[in-house]
Amino acid sequence: MDITQTAGAPAGDTALDCAEFSAVLERFVSAWRRFSVPGELSSTAAFTLGRLVRDGSSRLTELATLEHVSQPAMTQLVSRLEAQGLAERFSDPGDARVANVRVTTAGQALVERRRAARAARLTQLFSTLPPAQQAALAAALPALDALADASAR
């Protein structure tokens, strides 16, 4: 880590920090829900498509597991995405039973458009923070990234 060692946070604060941090996250997730465009994509569809862009193609069953929906639900979701031209199935060279799924160019463009809109909104909100808080947030970004990484598992 290239972050300078800070000797200012006693270990005893950890539990309390996390309850408050969790409360902050709850409000972020709540705000996230409100920000999503209504008629465009279902919640699971948006996250599945985002995952395909982020992590590359994946097997249908793996997507179902990762998004915590049943296999039939993912079958239908992928079919919907395919009908919308946002994703497509492709066969596995080693196992004919497998349905691999990848995002299309149109799907990637949609994900990027949505991400850009969120980033723009966040940039706007960020700019209203006092400089010291902006700096604190920038310094915590690697930690947030590591934590999000750990959460995904």
Add this chain to the structure above:
Amino acid sequence: MDITQTAGAPAGDTALDCAEFSAVLERFVSAWRRFSVPGELSSTAAFTLGRLVRDGSSRLTELATLEHVSQPAMTQLVSRLEAQGLAERFSDPGDARVANVRVTTAGQALVERRRAARAARLTQLFSTLPPAQQAALAAALPALDALADASAR
């Protein structure tokens, strides 16, 4: 408006920071979805109940607006919560048309149980971070709080 002159954070980094920060948030929200207990409460039910605990009682239409669902959907959701003993309607002294909604003791207990479970999980993840990142995160908590506050509006 506060001063935009920053001594420590170059303005050129802001846009990039926010794109990355937004990506981090996307992964947090995705992980949040996976963590929620399946058969217990619907997503909107959980957020509505959490809001009632956090911000106190509210009018039905206001809840519908805040959660971005239609008025009939909120009517039915409140009825469901009422049937489960988690929330209850109460009349408005000044306007007989209004349906005010508040959380019950059981509803509050449920919300707190879920929050405690999330905080415990977060504490566990947090403990795996190196001390420098833990400190950076603790230092950024007020900024995250302010940002979540701004996001809610």
Add this chain to the structure above:
DNA sequence: TATTGTTATACTCTATAACTATA
């Protein structure tokens, strides 16, 4: 006449169970 909330109806998304195809 406008506002607050409910009822009626239809649609989307999801789960479970039964099925097909491949290993």
Add this chain to the structure above:
DNA sequence: TATAGTTATAGAGTATAACAATA
């Protein structure tokens, strides 16, 4: 026989439109 995925059917949650009650 086990695994990957699909099809069949039913239920939960939501939206729009029409309605009732109060302001």
